[in-house]
Amino acid sequence: MRSGSREIPDKEHVKERFRELRDTGDPAIRQELIEVHLGLVEYLARRFAGRGEPLDDLIQVATIGLVKAVDRFDPAREVEFSTYATPTIVGELKRHFRDKGWAVRIPRRLQELNLRLGTIVAELSQQGGRSPTVAEIAGAANTTEEEVLEAMDSAHAYNLVSLDAAPGDEGLSLHEQLGEEDETLDLLEYRASLAPLLEELPPRERRMLYLRFFKGMTQSEIAQQLGISQMHVSRLLARTLATLRDRLEG
């Protein structure tokens, strides 16, 4: 993982280099200007992390936005490059999410219902002390069971972890995320085929698998323990299992 502690590029220097780039068209200067702003790219990409897209992908998308901004920026303007580039990069990131199909292909009512489901399921779980049934969810959402099922399906199909996403894993140490159960994870060691794959997973996903499949916790219980919604747990689990499946079969 790239470090977040990049130096902030010197504004005057950047302006000067842009003028030179416009005068000479030197690809080396263009490259340099792109590279010194990768910190900005990473910073903006991180703001979109935790919505179901891997950070590396987001950084790539954001970099495309940066390149566009570098090519379009006019140093004669009274605006700093970073100010100019930010909306371009953010626009690129937003388009990426839009192109994932969520906004265009799922009817709006289902999108909205889907977003509400996370909260409704959490509230009902809390009130009832157990996971709610579809009938109960439909009742609370004031809609039909069919609609609830459709909304659940749309979540599955598009795999957008979306707005109830927990903050990214950054900032928490591995130990804080894994807690005391970390030690028990060592038990996995003897499962030779699995251990290396689990090692590669992000800590939160690994912990989720552990709690669900080795400790037998329900998805609601896991959601509570990790402080995210049950829907989020369910989507992350499905995605992680799919990833593991691909890798195991090679």
Added chain:
Amino acid sequence: MPGPVTIRIPADTAHVALVRAAATALAARMDFTFDRITDLHIAVDEVCSRLMAVSVEPTTIEVTFRTEGDALTMQASIDGTRRTDRDMFTEWSRVILEAIADRVVAPGGSSVEVALSRGDR
């Protein structure tokens, strides 16, 4: 659910969503909890992907759902030639299914049966 419900799909990943949808609808009628429905999704994905993994040139997956008290049973099979170099379950898929299902059986050949209860309520 009065009698068994059978769904037959082309043996490819894209169509597994249909089995998932059928399973979800049936489970909802049986008053499965949300937790258990999402577990059921995992079971469907796992079972279908294992069936496809152990069969050479399969064309069709057939899944039959039945009720068994509070549980939904899912009997799934695939055509094609059974690969002899692969087990029906990987170590990992067994871990997953055993954690989720109340019963997991691979009666031999290219079929699997799992049963999931509807969850505490």
